[in-house]
Amino acid sequence: MTWADYWALIATLNGEATHTNCQRLAEELGRRPEPDIIGFAERQAEALYRLDQEKFGTLPVVDLTARYGSPFPQSSDVFLYTRCAVVAAGQAVWESVFFDVDKFAPYTSSERDGEWLLYVPDKAYELATGKKWGRTTRYCSESYSNRDGWPNLRS
Template structure:
């Protein structure tokens, strides 16, 4: 799947990864061939992996504070769901955050939760084949897995 095809499918979310919009996307994707579903999963994992960077993951949650007013850090799960929300917002937003970290910051708000986007490839595959998909993608989308995005973690592990 090309990036253009991936972003065209993401555009059907209308900027948000709600349960309903992701259900519609999974249904649309399920009408495609299995290689296209796999291609979507690969692009999605790569898009999330590229966002897995310290400059984004160390931002505090936008609308929460910890005890005594200190910034509330993103957990690994919140950071993953935030990255999904950025992808769901579309190609222009996704590209812009790499040049301006402040454009990523609003998506750390509890008002954004892109978790539903994680399940789209699996649901599409299941709808298309009637089977569960036990898959791996080339890129890991889990938080802190992009060694290039977290240079201090890379040096600590060596």
């Protein structure tokens, strides 16, 4: 799957990875050939991996504060779901955050959870084949897996 094809499918989310939007995307993708589903999963994992950077992951959650008003840090799960929300917002938003970290910050809001996007490839595969997919992708989308993006985590 090309990046253009991937972003065209992401555009069907209308900027938000809601359960309904992601279900609709999974159904659309599930009508495509299996290589398209695999290609979508690969592009998505890479898009999330590229966002897995310290400059984004160390931003606080914008609408929460910790005890005594200090910034509330993103957990690894929140950071993953935030990256999903950025991807769901579309290609223009995804590209813009690399040049301006302040454009990433609003997606850390508890109101912008993109978790449902993670399940689109698995659901599409199941719809297309009737089987569960125990897949792996070239890139790991889990938080802190991009070692180049987290130079201070190196051992």
